[in-house]
Amino acid sequence: MNMRRLSTLAVFGMVLFSGVAASAAEIESTLARGGRLYDNWYKELKTTRPEDPHPGYTGKATKNSWRCTACHGWDYTGDKSTGVKGITGAKGKPEATIVAILRDKNHGYGPDKLNDKDANDLAMFVSKGQIDMAKYIDLAANASKGNAAKGEVYFNTLCGVCHGPDGKKVSTGMPLGQASEYPAAMLHKALNGQPAEAMPMLRSFDHGISADIVAYAKSLPK
Ligand code: HEC
Ligand code: HEC
Incomplete structure (x- = not known):
């Protein structure tokens, strides 16, 4: 094989390899962004909250x-x-179907609120990013099924850096001991990050790690 042929092959291989790696990486971070939009899209997008309540809201x-x-x-x-x-x-529904639901008149999320990329990322999360919460959270008992002792190790190396060992250092938000009273919310945030904040997103790790952290957070001061 001549050199030219060899280098063409090498380039082809690199393109193939980086293509695969980039798309996996892209999918996980897109799902996390979609998760943050699901949490609070106007905070993630750094725009203002709509003034009037959602017309369909009954709470x-x-x-x-x-x-x-x-x-x-x-x-x-x-x-x-x-x-x-x-x-x-x-x-598992096609993203376009979900975007159409968001854009319909019941939901009312027009392009003034979510542009096409935002709506697509959100739809990706709905279609492919939802985890089975009941696997990690005992929904009736409102408690994580994770292992708190393992969670302490993860917490101290992943979360404590910002939130402090007692979970109280980020004073703009709730102490994490208090946030642990909403275990599904905490798990969602651990996996996808906090809207508009430089918080890590753990969804590319085994989700049991995040459940362990949520279990540990229960022992932190409120
Ligand atoms: C004010 C209440 C309300 C808000 C806020 C709301 N939805 Fe909905 N959503 C509904 C109702 C009611 C339905 C069921 C009737 C329908 O499909 O319109 C629904 C249905 C859906 C469905 C279809 C579910 C299925 O089983 O097929 C999806 C997907 C969805 N919403 C996504 C979202 C997303 C993403 C957001 C945030 C951008 C959102 N919704 C915000 C009320 C709401
Ligand atoms: C780089 C710093 C940083 C790291 C690391 C970090 N966070 Fe956060 N976290 C923040 C900031 C900033 C907020 C926003 C507080 C606010 O709402 O003003 C936040 C908010 C939260 C909230 C929401 C609190 C509320 O008031 O609703 C939870 C839950 C949370 N973090 C959990 C975690 C967990 C679990 C970890 C570890 C996996 C973690 N965080 C790691 C910076 C960080």
């Missing part, structure tokens, strides 16, 4: 009524107080 706390979590819940099975169903039925 009391109207301040957050435009967040997906307000109606569909942190465990994706629907918010109990509003009676709205969850998004678990949309798992």
